[in-house]
Amino acid sequence: MNQRILKVLEFDKIKSQLEEKAVSPLGKEKVVQLVPSHDFNHVIHLQNETDEAFQILRLKGQVPLGTIYDIKPSIKRAGIGGILNTHECLEIAQTMYSGRQLKQFIEQIEDLDTPLLNEKLDNYIPLRELEREIKNRIDDHGHMMDGASSKLRSLRSKIRTSESKVRDRLENITRTKSKMLSDAIVTIRNNRYVLPVKQEYKSAIGGIVHDQSSSGATLFMEPQAVVEINNALQEARSEEGLEIERILRELSARIAEDEAILRSNVEILADIDFIVARAKLSHEMKASKPKMNQDGVIKLRQARHPLIPVDEVVPNDIDLGKDFTAIVITGPNTGGKTVTLKLIGLCTIMAQSGLQIPALDGCEMAVFSQVFADIGDEQSIEQSLSTFSSHMTNIVDILDNFDQNSLLLFDELGAGTDPQEGAALAMAILDHTIQKDARVVATTHYPELKAYGYNRPNVVNASVEFNTETLKPAYRLLIGVPGRSNAFEISKRLGLRDEIIKEATKHIDTDSRSVETMIGSLEKSRKEAEKAYEEASLILEEAQELRADLTKQWSDYEMKKDQLMKKAEEKASKAVEKAREEAEQIVAELRERQEAADFKEHVWIEAKKLLDQASPNLAKETSNKKPKETADAKKKALQPGDEVKLLTLDQKGTIVEQTGKNEFQIQIGILKMKAKRDDLLFIRREEKTLEKPLTSIKGSGYHVKPELDLRGERFEDALQQLEKYIDDALLAGYHKVSIIHGKGTGALRKGVKDFARTHSRIATAKDGNMNEGGLGVTVLELK
Structure with a gap:
């Protein structure tokens, strides 16, 4: 790529920033040699390398490159029989040590997939014997040791x-x-x-x-x-x-034996230093990895010019190559048009150099065969070239060399000559480049080009927003809106008399005034549309969050309800089965001892039948049974607490209260709503049961352990088990129980303590003694 274009786009300044991030002379040398690549696969490879290093920096905070020296001259001299001094030998040993530490660091990363860096370091051969031999003879200051x-x-x-x-x-x-x-x-x-x-x-x-x-x-x-x-x-x-x-x-001869390995190793370390430097620059710029394509598509979201301070730069959205292949940016001078032009060019060559770009995630960049730019005033006194001639010289060169895979950047196209001729020339040049399907971004202040985008299918107008109140450019790119000159507004703000401005407007032809009026209307409509869009986006976002929250809560509710029902039924079934077994055992013993001679056989049979009927229907037994939606269920009188089905939403809920003659308020999950009686189907009603007083159960053989083990349970399930267990312990007459929750993260221990504080029948909650389990156990005293 043309070095003049790289300099015009200020890529050399980006390389200077990148060079500061490299820690070794070899890494800095690679930065100096860096040029954009037009090989699509190579660019993808470079981007993936940078991203791997960036992810390591994000996760680990740093990459231990240590001290890496340019040992290639020393290796070469040793290879031809030269004798190295102590410092040269020490530099080789320290470089090998840094490489060995780096290899271990990358290999120990388990949270990230870094195939490219791993592949490079797989070829790194740690020469530990040579490193040890040097360091056993030369100290860290480069002095030969006595030993x-x-x-x-x-x-x-x-x-x-x-x-x-x-x-x-x-x-x-x-x-x-x-x-x-x-x-x-x-x-x-x-x-x-x-x-x-x-x-x-x-x-x-x-x-x-x-x-x-x-x-x-x-x-x-x-x-x-x-x-x-x-x-x-x-x-x-x-x-x-x-x-x-x-x-x-002797040491030099040993180094010469491993000359080829050392050369390969130091080249690998230089590559990784270069890759990490790119990642460091990305981190500093808050850049992101672009998705590369070969279709000439550029899609930037909140892109920032990397050479403008963060507190001054204005992010911009830029789209090119999909719906249109050319952007014509119009408007007054000093409005930020050239900055936008350089932003597009600089981001392109940064991406093709393996650098991430300062924009939000999800951006796309194209790999172009060439990037051409005609930016700035390159008037040459020595060559007797005017501004117009200088621009035309560059444009002629561009038109002779570009193709459909090129990106063309024209600043003030057609400037420096008669306005009418310059505008006509600019449109002709744009037509020629667009016909060849190149990607073109051009800036101009000619009013004739403001309507250019409306007459071409692949062209869109754009402008840089200008604040007429503060008389300062906002540097915000507006796609689809041509720029206004703002000359009259600026002059009025600066104090030019109204009569002079009115006189000036008379010299503007009708077409020009119509265009300016159209542009003003477009700007007003755009601002109103943007405001409405932002409000709609906020409302939509809130609605989506609410819907997602309701869906999640409803799903959690249904899942927990089914789990609790199944557990309760299984527990009841086991209890009845156990009671049956005990009863049958007692009957068998009575028969054997002939103590039940007065009981008739049919009495025992009847009792067993009643016991069988007491067995609950398990969820798995009733899961295939569909509720009968009969007319009686629709006509049945409803009351608060009844479980019903809302037919219009096909959702189950609970009656909260009756709000009208045929209207009820129901609760579905966290949502309360009103519904007509005809839309509600009665499902079931909770039967009120009288609980036996504690005194009638205590000491009656109610079996429960004095401790509850919650280890391995999910947080919500554990608290449900704890609540049931406290009820059982109170029924069993315990005054003190132990809750085993383990140490872990401490979340379950905190949950048990919080539950104890809110329970009316728990007097105190304290950690267990060392012989009781320490912090892994909470001892509860019951009232």
Whole structure:
């Protein structure tokens, strides 16, 4: 893609922001080399890479890239037999360590699917032995460690011993002959330990002069007494240097053995640094992943120009390529037309570079073979080109090279020449590009082009909103509405006399006034329509939320009702079955003992028959039976509490009260409504039963455990079981019971405590002691 166009659209500024996000020199180098791709599959691949890294940043907050160096020159030098220094070796080890940590981090992410990053890191080979070998010999500051070899350890021990001897002897001289010295210190000259001796005591000290002060009054002398020790020290240091060189030669050879792997590894790390940099920029811009297409369709929702500050930028909706292939933006200068033009172009090349775009989710971008732009005044004094000539030069080049897969951006098309000729030229150029099915966005302030979109099937007019009250552009793009010049309104606001404005209007032809009137009417209609649409949208949203809420609550109610009915029936059936078994056992024992001689056989048979009749009908037994909607059920007198069916809605409900002669208020879920008697079908009526007093049941063999285990139960089911269990415990005469709910998230424990506070027959609720289960158990004292 033409570099001039990338510069005009300010893509270089986006790359500068992106370069700041890369942490390694290699990642920054890839940013510098970044250009938009016109390969659709490659663009999809780039976008997916960016999105994977973006999702990791969203979930984990960061990607540990560590310290990555550009080790390619060092690897190359080692490969041709060169000897690397300690810092170069350390950089290789640290880069390998960063890569190994990154590989482990990505592999341990289980919440996200990152196939592209995993594929890259699957090819990363951690050279742990080489990394360990380097770090065992070179410390974090790039110094060769004593333990790098046994010989080096021995040499450094010898050096420290020699240095200690030299210092001891020289410090002894400083104490005994301090008057002969300029300063009582030991210093170093030519890598040998010396003393600062006064000139006049040179002979008294004796030895080798290595240096003197600028005045010549002080000589830096190596006393004869330490010459041999200094020689031994120098010899040991020389041997140390040779040993370090040997170790570095050995390490360099090891690095050369893995040259190919290291090159591959560092390239992988550079790629991932580049990908993560793109994700960081997306996060900073609050950008989103665009859906890419090859159909020339651009669909932006609340798109923001990425180079305008967030507190100043105005989001815009832009559609191009589906219902129309060209947009002509008209209106006055400084209205924001050029910003909109650059926004479309910049978002396009960002998307084709693998960058997410600053817009809401659900946006779409096309992959174009070329993006052409003629934006700005490129007047050239050296080439004697006027503004018009400069624009025409660019436009000629564009018309010679574009095709149907191109995006064309024209700023002030036809400007810089006679208005009538410029407008005609602009329309001819637009007609030519539209006929080839290219995607075109053009700006102009020619009034002749305001009606252009109405005469072409694939063209739509647009304008940038201008506030005549504040005399400032609103930078809001209005698709379908051509722009007004606003010259008279602005002049009036600025204080131009009315008579001058009226005189000016006389010079405007009838057609121009008609167009301006039409535009004004369109703007008014648009604003009214937008207001009505917003109000309707709010009402619709509220209605949809209410409907969804009612549907959910009704569904939950029906499900819970069926579950409770089934549980209650099953529990009653089990209780009756158990009673039957106990009764039969007692009868059998009585017969065996012949204690029931006075009872007739038919009495036992009758009792058993009554017991069988007491068995409840289970839900599964009655599920296939349909309620009989008879005339009697429709005519039956209704009263509050009756369960009925509202025939008009085919929903079940409960009678709340009678509101008229033939009118009732019913409750369906959380919804209350009125209905006529003819629309209601009686289903059943709750029979009132007298409960036995507690005193008649206590001690009568009512069996219930002194503890209830709620672990593993859903929250709502657990509270229902708890409520039933408290009733059973009260009937059984318990004064204290234990509720086992486990620790978990603490939600069930809180629910039990809240239930206890609102129950009239529960005196206290406290956590269990350590021997009772601790925080996993709540002990309830009953009244």
